[in-house]
Amino acid sequence: VALGNGNLAEISKSARVPAYDRTSLTPGIAHFGVGNFHRAHQCVYLDDLFATGAGHDWAVVGLGVRPEEKAAFADLAAQDGLFTVTEVDEGVRRTRVIGSVIRVVEPGDRAAIMAVLTDPAIRIVTLTITEGGYYMSGDEPDFDHPDLAADAADLDASRTVFGLIASALAGRHAAGTPPFTVLCCDNLPHNGVLTRRLVTGLARKADPALADHIERTVAFPNSMVDRITPATTPAQAQSLRAETGIEDKRPVFCEPFIQWVVEERFCNGRPALESVGVTFVEDVTPYELMKLRILNAGHATIAYPAALVGLTYAHDAMRDDLVLRFFRDVEENELLPTAPGIEGVSREDYLATVTARFANPAIGDTLRRLALDGSNRQPKFILPSVRERRARGEDISGLALVGALWCRYCYGTLEDGTAIEPNDPNWDTLQAAARAARDEPRRFLEQRDIFGDLGSDAVYADAFASHLEALWRDGVRPVLEAHLARSKS
Ligand code: NAD
Structure with missing residues (x-):
């Protein structure tokens, strides 16, 4: 059976499916880097939250800046944003269908990405763009990196995640829309501090007043994420089909363990993820x-x-x-x-x-x-x-x-x-x-x-x-x- 909203009843015979009405979900989070880890981690927590009947205004819109993401986004779009996550343990596999992503935007389509980021409904922007995606040289942004240099020269045409975020925060400020929280979920110590340095560093090059505005009003909580999620192998994808009958073009496999510790600093609200196991702390x-x-x-x-x-x-x-x-x-x-x-x-x-x-x-x-x-x-x-x-x-x-x-x-x-x-x-x-x-x-x-x-x-x-x-x-x-x-x- 192919994944899609229309087939969930059929699929529920062989796997757990979203225990809520997906049509009730509205966007609240924009996410850059809809790779395996995001789908095995944040999307699972959100799916658990939605299943409690709460937080339906915090669904995810998937964003990407790299052309190589196009195929994955097209596959997800064809599945109504649905995908499977299979937890694997010795001798045990538990597959569930995750419904947290309600839309994906054409990767690299700047106008479409900016439209999402300036939408007042989007109150958090999350990132899992790999450790290498943070263009740092020591503790400072690496403005010699060609992508960052290009964004610094013309923020209105920015193409990096950080440039797009800075540009969207400028747009929101001009429109009187409150800023979103920027929540980094990459595996880097003090990932929020790092992300803030990149966004404000870029803003400062373009417009010092924008950098001051961001420093004053935007929250960049640090977070610690944990769940081992390897790249999916063709054998795993095949075994999913054989065992459950589900046709998923982008299945995810991961360990049962999951952990997310987030600093309690949000400038525009947050989902009540503490009810599904996320730990909110003063200092991570x-x-x-x-x-x-x-x-x-x-x-x-x-x-x-x-x-x-x-x-x-x-x-x-x-x-x-x-x-x-x-x-x-x-x-x-x-x-x-x-x-x-x-x-x-x-x-x-x-x-x-x-x-x-x-x-x-x-x-x-x-x-x-x-x-x-x-x-x-x-x-x-x-x-x-x-x-x-x-x-x-x-x-x-x-x-x-x-x-x-x-x-x-x-x-x-x-x-x-x-x-x-x-x-x-x-x-x-x-x-x-x-x-x-x-x-x-x-x-x-x-x-x-x-x-x-x-x-x-x-x-x-x-x-x-x-x-x-x-x-x-x-x-x-x-x-x-x-x-x-x-x-x-
Ligand atoms: P993945 O390859 O499945 O996904 C990475 C995503 O980031 C892709 O969508 C890719 O296009 C995008 N990306 C890469 N470089 C980018 C850049 N410079 N700018 C913007 N986007 C970029 O990898 P994954 O397994 O999802 O892991 C992603 C990150 O999640 C890791 O690097 C790590 O920081 C964090 N994480 C992963 C695991 C894990 O076990 N996989 C565990 C904890 C944390």
């Missing part, structure tokens, strides 16, 4: 830190040793007794203690959930993906915990071994000699440093843009160097065993 920082230090650092802890010994998936790593023991050791002894305490949230429970999520074989998360972009990730996920522990005089042996394993990986070969395809935007530099470090381990730590002054911290540098020497001399498994034996004693 401790939640971000807990995720970075337990989940993201945990990924790095399993990715490098498991990949080096030839494993492929995260769940393979979690089924490897030695890698699992190393993961638990580093998490429990070195990472968990640096995660912030949050009232009503247990770090131990969070770690238990993360451990179970990593082990879910249905997700098929690859170690290669987890090992990606270490030059950006190690300084965000691992090194802050090292610094904190060093300042308190605490043991960092496990985290230094994670660093040494990363360096060993950057050498560019697995233990069996297989070449590793470049897996970092700075791969060439990293590989050169890793090769020099084979004989002189400290050479790797001389990359100050990554390690900062940790390279000259004797305790850290000694631990890193002796781990790396041992990795080359004895191999990954013996080094993990030796670390665990020491850690126990």
